[in-house]
Amino acid sequence: MIWVDTIVQGVLLGGLYALFAAGLSLVFGIMRLVNLAHGDFIVMAAYLILVLVTLLGIDPFLAALISAPILFGIGWLLQMHVLNRTLGPDILPPLLVTFGLSIVIQNALLEGFSADSQRLSVGQLETASLALGPVNVGVMPLLTFVSAVMVIIGLNKIFYSTSLGRAFRATSDDAVTASLMGIRPNNIFATATGIAMVVVTIAALYLGTRANFDPTVGPARLIYAFEAVIIGGLGSLWGTLAGGIIIGVAQTLGAAINPEWQILAGHVAFVIVLLLRPRGLFPRAVD
Amino acid sequence: MSATAQTTQTSWTVETRTRTSTLFLGLAALLVIVLAFAPFYASRSLIQDLFFILTMLVLAQGWNLLAGYAGLVSVGQQAFVGIGAYAMFGGVVLLDLDPLVSILLGGIGAALLAIPTAFFTFRLQGAYFAIGTWVVAEIVRLTVAQWKALGGGTGTSLPRSATRDMFGLDFLKETFGFKTSAATDVITFWLALFLAVATVGVVYWLLRSRQGLGLAAVRDNQNAARSVGVDAQRLKTVVYLSTAFITGLAGALIYVQKARISPDAAFSVLDWTAYVIFIVVIGGIGTIEGPIIGVLVFFALQNSLSSYGSWYLLVLGLLGIVIMLFAPRGLWGLFTDRTGIEIFPIRRRLSGGSSENSGG
Numbered sequence: 001m002i003w004v005d006t007i008v009q010g011v012l013l014g015g016l017y018a019l020f021a022a023g024l025s026l027v028f029g030i031m032r033l034v035n036l037a038h039g040d041f042i043v044m045a046a047y048l049i050l051v052l053v054t055l056l057g058i059d060p061f062l063a064a065l066i067s068a069p070i071l072f073g074i075g076w077l078l079q080m081h082v083l084n085r086t087l088g089p090d091i092l093p094p095l096l097v098t099f100g101l102s103i104v105i106q107n108a109l110l111e112g113f114s115a116d117s118q119r120l121s122v123g124q125l126e127t128a129s130l131a132l133g134p135v136n137v138g139v140m141p142l143l144t145f146v147s148a149v150m151v152i153i154g155l156n157k158i159f160y161s162t163s164l165g166r167a168f169r170a171t172s173d174d175a176v177t178a179s180l181m182g183i184r185p186n187n188i189f190a191t192a193t194g195i196a197m198v199v200v201t202i203a204a205l206y207l208g209t210r211a212n213f214d215p216t217v218g219p220a221r222l223i224y225a226f227e228a229v230i231i232g233g234l235g236s237l238w239g240t241l242a243g244g245i246i247i248g249v250a251q252t253l254g255a256a257i258n259p260e261w262q263i264l265a266g267h268v269a270f271v272i273v274l275l276l277r278p279r280g281l282f283p284r285a286v287d
Numbered sequence: 288m289s290a291t292a293q294t295t296q297t298s299w300t301v302e303t304r305t306r307t308s309t310l311f312l313g314l315a316a317l318l319v320i321v322l323a324f325a326p327f328y329a330s331r332s333l334i335q336d337l338f339f340i341l342t343m344l345v346l347a348q349g350w351n352l353l354a355g356y357a358g359l360v361s362v363g364q365q366a367f368v369g370i371g372a373y374a375m376f377g378g379v380v381l382l383d384l385d386p387l388v389s390i391l392l393g394g395i396g397a398a399l400l401a402i403p404t405a406f407f408t409f410r411l412q413g414a415y416f417a418i419g420t421w422v423v424a425e426i427v428r429l430t431v432a433q434w435k436a437l438g439g440g441t442g443t444s445l446p447r448s449a450t451r452d453m454f455g456l457d458f459l460k461e462t463f464g465f466k467t468s469a470a471t472d473v474i475t476f477w478l479a480l481f482l483a484v485a486t487v488g489v490v491y492w493l494l495r496s497r498q499g500l501g502l503a504a505v506r507d508n509q510n511a512a513r514s515v516g517v518d519a520q521r522l523k524t525v526v527y528l529s530t531a532f533i534t535g536l537a538g539a540l541i542y543v544q545k546a547r548i549s550p551d552a553a554f555s556v557l558d559w560t561a562y563v564i565f566i567v568v569i570g571g572i573g574t575i576e577g578p579i580i581g582v583l584v585f586f587a588l589q590n591s592l593s594s595y596g597s598w599y600l601l602v603l604g605l606l607g608i609v610i611m612l613f614a615p616r617g618l619w620g621l622f623t624d625r626t627g628i629e630i631f632p633i634r635r636r637l638s639g640g641s642s643e644n645s646g647g
Contacts, residue, residue: 036417092360097612100565101604103603104604107600223421223422227422264429270422274407274411278410
């Protein structure tokens with residue numbers, strides 16, 4: 001029975017990782033941009049929510065709602081004025097510029113908020129739990145998982161049934177031809193990054209409410225997110241959810257055997273999947 | 288078309304050296320000799336600073352060879368620094384070896400780790416490769432933290448008896464009257480100087496060889512290079528393994544000097560990869576001179592800004608971004624574009640033969 005419980009907790013944890021990963025997957029799928037600062041963006045968004053909660057005395061969920069458009073704007077501007085310059089056949093510029101951004105964000109947050117760990121409080125929700133068949137699950141983990149599924153459904157809706165999504169897919173397939181059809185790839189890329197930052201805000205909400213965070217936790221989230229994206233396969237958002245679940249289950253199983261093995265087990269699962277399927281489980285787009 | 292015309296003229300030769308480069312190489316050799324005698328006229332803190340600069344230079348040359356020439360953008364070089372350092376500690380603590388002998392174990396340990404790592408990461412392309420190397424480094428860090436004999440997660444120190452009896456220490460103390468701690472610094476400094484010169488030498492030799500030409504071809508266009516018979520995979524593997532070996536040696540040497548180790552410090556992505564990437568990017572990626580300039584700029588920045596805490600890293604990150612965006616070939620690239628000076632030229636030029644066809 002304890003194993004069923006462990007696996008259910010792992011699946012729910014996978015929902016959190018899928019949320020970390022969904023924005024990354026979107027940007028990566030559309031413009032092959034590897035954002036090494038993604039984890040730090042999540043932490044930055046968590047601090048923004050924290051500031052709003054503290055200043056205005058509002059609920060974190062409401063604060064996240066206010067933060068989302070702000071982060072959309074930041075993402076849009078960043079992509080338009082910085083990251084678009086790095087796109088091209090050479091993968092070095094985007095990797096190095098986002099790596100630099102990662103260091104800059106971490107240290108700016110350290111300077112502004114110190115290294116003390118913080119937490120977003122959601123009151124009674126934190127400890128509330130539901131009896132789901134034979135196992136008890138926390139309301140917050142469940143809410144995280146449901147949010148991850150909703151985010152993926154929403155992104156897929158945008159991607160496959162709107163004109164914006166058609167532009168995304170066209171630019172992803174061939175930016176030059178798309179621009180001949182009247183699409184401006186730079187605007188499309190900026191919008192995609194903006195949407196990814198909205199997802200980042202949702203991820204930040206759950207990062208901050210479920211555990212303590214400090215300015216240095218970004219890179220670890222980036223690694224989990226990337227593992228989920230790569231396991232799932234390029235361009236498949238449901239694959240990203242599956243990848244998140246694999247990492248989450250591996251971590252909780254590892255932790256059940258020996259608490260020191262939690263993180264290690266997730267990484268090992270990633271390596272095993274990639275040795276068996278180098279392009280991930282459900283690859284859609286071709287590199 | 289002009290083949291018949293040229294055979295009648297004096298023979299053409301393909302060269303990489305220029306007159307300036309020969310002059311600068313002579314100056315560089317002189318600088319190395321002056322540095323080698325530094326322990327006799329410089330203060331101990333200067334020796335320690337030079338040690339830091341030289342070891343960072345070794346790491347930077349290694350990463351530059353990987354990313355700038357072989358197209359392997361690794362974010363996981365801390366795996367080799369850490370395993371090199373831990374292999375050295377293992378040799379001293381568990382096998383009772385002399386620390387200096389044990390440094391070799393560090394290089395070998397890193398090269399051995401690089402074999403399965405290459406097997407895994409070489410299946411990944413581009414950005415996947417970068418993340419793959421980072422994950423491997425995390426796996427190694429978390430695994431080493433379980434190694435209780437070397438202190439587990441909290442780490443351990445080199446036993447005093449081992450550092451006191453280090454090879455060459457007594458000789459230095461008796462001949463030149465150094466104190467034990469100063470003599471340790473002198474020995475590690477000389478080794479760092481040797482390692483740095485050897486690394487630059489090997490990298491320069493490699494890039495001027497047939498293999499170097501192959502590497503440049505692979506970097507510029509992998510398919511075209513393969514079509515003329517360059518075995519890209521083999522070249523990349525050789526570069527990856529040799530860089531791991533050099534990085535492992537540097538890691539072991541750094542920790543002989545530090546004499547205290549912990550998994551978080553030895554496998555720090557900031558210290559052993561982020562700094563190194565900034566050094567190479569600021570100096571100029573894809574040149575041998577770049578990392579040398581970069582490490583000096585990095586050291587100057589660190590010395591002048593370190594009292595401002597995290598502002599220092601913020602400035603470093605911004606500088607890296609600005610250079611990558613507006614001067615992707617770094618400070619050395621800016622300099623060489625204006626002056627045409629190259630200290631370690633690797634481009635092949637034609638010389639001799641008829642003057643009307645020269646150039647190129």
